[in-house]
Amino acid sequence: MIKEFKTFIAVARDGTFTGAGAQLGLTQSAVSAQIRRLEEYLGVTLFDRSPRAALLNAHGREMLPQAEELVAMAERMAAPAGAAHVSGLLRIGAIASVQQDLLVHAVGEFRAEYPDVRVRIVPGVSLSLLGQVDAGEVDLAVLIRPPFALPPELGWQPLMSEPVMLAMPESMPVAPWRELLATQPFIRYDRASFGGRVVDVFLKKHRITVHEAVELDEIEAIAGMVRHGLGVALLPRLRRLDMTGLRLLPLDEHAFHREIGIIGRLPFDPGSVREKIAQCLHRAAGDSGVG
Numbered sequence: 001m002i003k004e005f006k007t008f009i010a011v012a013r014d015g016t017f018t019g020a021g022a023q024l025g026l027t028q029s030a031v032s033a034q035i036r037r038l039e040e041y042l043g044v045t046l047f048d049r050s051p052r053a054a055l056l057n058a059h060g061r062e063m064l065p066q067a068e069e070l071v072a073m074a075e076r077m078a079a080p081a082g083a084a085h086v087s088g089l090l091r092i093g094a095i096a097s098v099q100q101d102l103l104v105h106a107v108g109e110f111r112a113e114y115p116d117v118r119v120r121i122v123p124g125v126s127l128s129l130l131g132q133v134d135a136g137e138v139d140l141a142v143l144i145r146p147p148f149a150l151p152p153e154l155g156w157q158p159l160m161s162e163p164v165m166l167a168m169p170e171s172m173p174v175a176p177w178r179e180l181l182a183t184q185p186f187i188r189y190d191r192a193s194f195g196g197r198v199v200d201v202f203l204k205k206h207r208i209t210v211h212e213a214v215e216l217d218e219i220e221a222i223a224g225m226v227r228h229g230l231g232v233a234l235l236p237r238l239r240r241l242d243m244t245g246l247r248l249l250p251l252d253e254h255a256f257h258r259e260i261g262i263i264g265r266l267p268f269d270p271g272s273v274r275e276k277i278a279q280c281l282h283r284a285a286g287d288s289g290v291g
Helices: 002-014 017-024 028-042 058-083 102-113 126-134 177-183 194-205 219-227 273-286
Strands: 047-049 054-056 088-094 117-123 140-144 154-169 185-189 211-216 233-236 246-249 257-265
Touching: 002 017, 002 028, 002 058, 017 028, 054 058, 088 102, 088 126, 088 273, 102 117, 102 273, 126 140, 126 194, 126 257, 140 194, 140 273, 154 177, 154 194, 154 219, 154 273, 185 194, 185 219, 185 233, 194 233, 211 219, 219 233, 219 246, 257 273
Parallel strands: 088 117, 088 140, 185 211
Antiparallel strands: 047 054, 140 257, 154 233, 154 246, 154 257
């Protein structure tokens, strides 16, 4: 009955069957059926129900701390026993800029604890990876925060925030960033990407007209074009960005950031491989010194 107890806890915290179902990835009718089974098993009702809410009654209030203790105990028992024997495939979607640093450290730590779990890295741009998470084609994805609300069955966990700066060739005379954007050829961060949309919003907000030269999505390729004198760019300050031949200018009080995080279907069950890789990613991001 552990599953039913978890659902009971979710309903008690949310106050509705629908909201709890959204957190758990279940329909309202599935939540209702699980609560009914639990009440039949216990021989008591747990909620005072109304069309809009499910409030704990006296039995439910008495049962809630016991249910939380029971679920926590079950998870503690399962985690150490299962870790050494877990096998299978973990599919991680990832944008290019996190694959050679953040993901390397996180997957290294994860594999040390789960050596029998194969990890498949699925590359892609943020919008595509978001669709793959939603379709169940990857287990989670590390991407740029979407500029719109997520569906309730998907959860967002922030990892780090990268400041966006003006990149210019090291050989170019230094000038105010606004002047450089207005006078130099512009290497644009692809507007079809989430990061590129943030840049586009910034330019429109400050009414800056740029002279577009090239538009692409790969950050290191943009930096390479700037390095070779093709123009200037607004790009995130990656922690491993090769600064050879580059100069980065801060945007002062107009500074903005590119947010990187994890998106996955809810819930992230404690002790699961998804929860473990998420913890590894958080630790790797914490070591970055960014954000």
